[in-house]
Amino acid sequence: MWGYEVAENFLFMQVTFCRWYYGDATRREAENWLLSTPNNDGSFLIRKSQLDYEQYALSIHFRDDVRHYRIVKKGDLFINPSHRFGSLLELVEFYQEAANGLVVKLASPCINVQVPQTSGVPQVVADEWEIERNFLELGEVLGEGNFGKVYKALWKGKVEVAVKTLKTDNMDKAEFLTEAQRMKEIRHHNLVRLYGVCTRNQPFYIVTEYLCNGNLKVYLSEGAGKECGQVTLTNISTQIAEGMTYLEEKKYVHRDLAARNILVGRNNECRIADFGLSRLTQDDEYSPKGSGAKIPTRWTAPEALFNHKFSSKSDVWSFGILLHEIISKGEIPYPGMTKDEVKKVIRGPGPPMRQHPNCPDRFYEIMQMCWRQDPKERPTFYQLQCDLDQITDYGQVSYENADADRTNQAFQP
Numbered sequence: 001m002w003g004y005e006v007a008e009n010f011l012f013m014q015v016t017f018c019r020w021y022y023g024d025a026t027r028r029e030a031e032n033w034l035l036s037t038p039n040n041d042g043s044f045l046i047r048k049s050q051l052d053y054e055q056y057a058l059s060i061h062f063r064d065d066v067r068h069y070r071i072v073k074k075g076d077l078f079i080n081p082s083h084r085f086g087s088l089l090e091l092v093e094f095y096q097e098a099a100n101g102l103v104v105k106l107a108s109p110c111i112n113v114q115v116p117q118t119s120g121v122p123q124v125v126a127d128e129w130e131i132e133r134n135f136l137e138l139g140e141v142l143g144e145g146n147f148g149k150v151y152k153a154l155w156k157g158k159v160e161v162a163v164k165t166l167k168t169d170n171m172d173k174a175e176f177l178t179e180a181q182r183m184k185e186i187r188h189h190n191l192v193r194l195y196g197v198c199t200r201n202q203p204f205y206i207v208t209e210y211l212c213n214g215n216l217k218v219y220l221s222e223g224a225g226k227e228c229g230q231v232t233l234t235n236i237s238t239q240i241a242e243g244m245t246y247l248e249e250k251k252y253v254h255r256d257l258a259a260r261n262i263l264v265g266r267n268n269e270c271r272i273a274d275f276g277l278s279r280l281t282q283d284d285e286y287s288p289k290g291s292g293a294k295i296p297t298r299w300t301a302p303e304a305l306f307n308h309k310f311s312s313k314s315d316v317w318s319f320g321i322l323l324h325e326i327i328s329k330g331e332i333p334y335p336g337m338t339k340d341e342v343k344k345v346i347r348g349p350g351p352p353m354r355q356h357p358n359c360p361d362r363f364y365e366i367m368q369m370c371w372r373q374d375p376k377e378r379p380t381f382y383q384l385q386c387d388l389d390q391i392t393d394y395g396q397v398s399y400e401n402a403d404a405d406r407t408n409q410a411f412q413p
């Protein structure tokens with residue numbers, strides 16, 4: 001037993017000193033890093049599998065895509081059972097000599113030049129909950145929303161932030177502060193980070209991190225996102241599912257999940273934004289008190305639209321619509337239909353929207369699960385995240401799971 005432990009430790013030492021080892025990186029981080037310069041065909045990394053922490057995954061850059069292979073650890077290590085290794089190092093050396101069945105032979109370890117976007121900021125700003133208004137220089141208008149204009153701004157002349165101004169006529173200050181306090185508690189890499197607020201004078205400000213590529217709808221339909229391939233579109237979808245999993249666990253219902261409320265940073269990093277309509281649910285469902293809030297018909301689940309029953313499951317419905325926006329690169333849901341026609345369609349038994357020509361079968365199956373009439377039958381965001389992850393999962397399939405292989409085919413060029 002002791003000998004086994006020594007061997008394990010030795011393996012661990014080897015692993016930690018290898019430049020290709022990114023132990024805790026998530027699949028999406030691996031994709032984001034591998035797809036950013038200077039990484040190229042054959043750039044690779046090894047990370048722990050998120051599904052099974054005892055196993056590893058190999059992620060490789062190939063033709064502006066990333067392929068993932070599961071490394072099985074059963075006594076020894078292997079990707080394909082006919083080539084087995086005592087250590088990850090041996091495995092890497094073997095696949096560096098020749099592709100041996102991988103899409104490409106391994107070249108150099110992934111270089112992660114990405115500087116975290118919020119580096120240095122949260123510590124400085126987030127501790128001061130009330131931000132000094134004079135420290136903010138408002139710049140260009142980024143967007144205009146339900147609550148007021150959103151500006152790009154500089155904090156203390158050096159940190160780029162976004163400032164959301166609030167028309168406060170109908171707003172209860174105490175309610176707003178409670179809401180802001182909840183936003184502060186929400187911290188996840190796929191949710192827009194709140195830095196602070198200005199509430200000593202009017203107009204109130206909400207200050208958040210700035211995301212350079214704006215909202216996802218515009219990004220995909222008019223911006224650099226037009227060039228995104230299906231692996232990237234799936235990566236984007238999974239990032240959003242991941243952020244929503246966090247909200248679901250916190251029992252936070254978003255109520256306005258749509259591409260216009262997803263913001264995009266560098267390397268297709270996505271953050272869910274606009275908690276304007278969100279409320280923390282006391283129990284599983286939330287019914288708004290007043291009728292003041294505008295409801296986005298095309299994104300809203302039938303039980304929310306007709307009976308004001310909002311829950312994480314109504315967010316799941318909206319997520320299905322959001323997937324349609326993503327795969328169609330920003331097309332309006334239910335094109336050509338009026339709101340009343342939409343209302344009719346979403347009560348019906350079938351899926352409310354047809355499969356878009358660019359939409360792979362597996363992706364559409366996931367959308368249909370989101371659109372089940374009975375909210376209880378819709379998947380959780382965690383399930384959605386796992387299902388989306390599997391769409392782009394290469395490797396292991398040829399000998400372990402023939403079904404997964406079929407789903408992969410949807411994404412083969």
Ligand code: ADP
Nearest residue numbers: 142143144145146147150162209210211215274
């Ligand atoms: P609302 O829904 O109340 O109008 P949003 O938060 O959705 O407010 O912001 C409106 C628009 O402003 C977004 O669609 C986006 O284009 C832009 N925007 C908002 N926040 C940011 C940000 N942090 N970074 C970059 N652009 C932003």
Ligand code: MG
Nearest residue numbers: 145260261274
């Ligand atoms: Mg918005």
